[in-house]
Amino acid sequence: GENVGLHLPTLSVQEGDNSIINCAYSNSASDYFIWYKQESGKGPQFIIDIRSNMDKRQGQRVTVLLNKTVKHLSLQIAATQPGDSAVYFCAETGENAGNMLTFGGGTRLMVKP
Amino acid sequence: EPEVTQTPSHQVTQMGQEVILRCVPISNHLYFYWYRQILGQKVEFLVSFYNNEISEKSEIFDDQFSVERPDGSNFTLKIRSTKLEDSAMYFCASSASLADTQYFGPGTRLTVL
Numbered sequence: 001g002e003n004v005g006l007h008l009p010t011l012s013v014q015e016g017d018n019s020i021i022n023c024a025y026s027n028s029a030s031d032y033f034i035w036y037k038q039e040s041g042k043g044p045q046f047i048i049d050i051r052s053n054m055d056k057r058q059g060q061r062v063t064v065l066l067n068k069t070v071k072h073l074s075l076q077i078a079a080t081q082p083g084d085s086a087v088y089f090c091a092e093t094g095e096n097a098g099n100m101l102t103f104g105g106g107t108r109l110m111v112k113p
Numbered sequence: 114e115p116e117v118t119q120t121p122s123h124q125v126t127q128m129g130q131e132v133i134l135r136c137v138p139i140s141n142h143l144y145f146y147w148y149r150q151i152l153g154q155k156v157e158f159l160v161s162f163y164n165n166e167i168s169e170k171s172e173i174f175d176d177q178f179s180v181e182r183p184d185g186s187n188f189t190l191k192i193r194s195t196k197l198e199d200s201a202m203y204f205c206a207s208s209a210s211l212a213d214t215q216y217f218g219p220g221t222r223l224t225v226l
Contacts, residue, residue, distance in 0.1 A: 044204065099144065
């Protein structure tokens with residue numbers, strides 16, 4: 001896939017456990033953050049987003065936490081399933097960036113059945 | 114559910130040849146983007162397009178690249194004279210507005226020989 005060779009941090013979890021994937025972003029002016037999931041051979045798939053006026057947002061089985069003080073973003077996946085296995089990217093943007101997304105390096109999530 | 118589509122899924126070309134990568138954004142979206150992902154690297158922004166003109170472009174998007182919306186549905190990326198280092202996955206994305214989520218297509222794998 002596209003991320004072969006990329007020295008990705010890898011998180012290995014047991015099916016049914018909760019997963020936490022972390023991301024440090026770079027630009028303190030960013031005000032919109034998105035988590036994408038990328039499976040092998042596919043494009044980035046939107047999971048959840050959060051704006052800088054919030055510090056937590058929940059979706060179905062996923063929660064995103066934003067700590068602007070330390071420029072840190074995390075994605076929590078509850079009851080992880082084998083279908084969650086993929087590379088997860090955080091992306092940031094802001095009004096001053098014209099909606100240009102800056103992607104992080106990604107984390108590979110491996111779910112063991 | 115509406116989705117971004119891209120053709121072809123894989124394009125092989127000789128160095129120096131022109132290629133055109135095609136995208137059909139989500140139908141009611143107004144902002145269009147191209148990103149690329151070189152094997153083993155992060156997803157990188159190339160260009161954004163709105164109202165029939167380029168809004169933002171990165172340093173990667175040099176004079177060899179151009180974008181066009183030739184009709185009401187297609188959005189294309191042209192590389193005039195391909196180089197070996199243009200080999201990558203190219204992703205098209207679209208969003209309803211500047212502040213909205215960008216949805217990605219499945220990508221075109223470009224291989225320059």
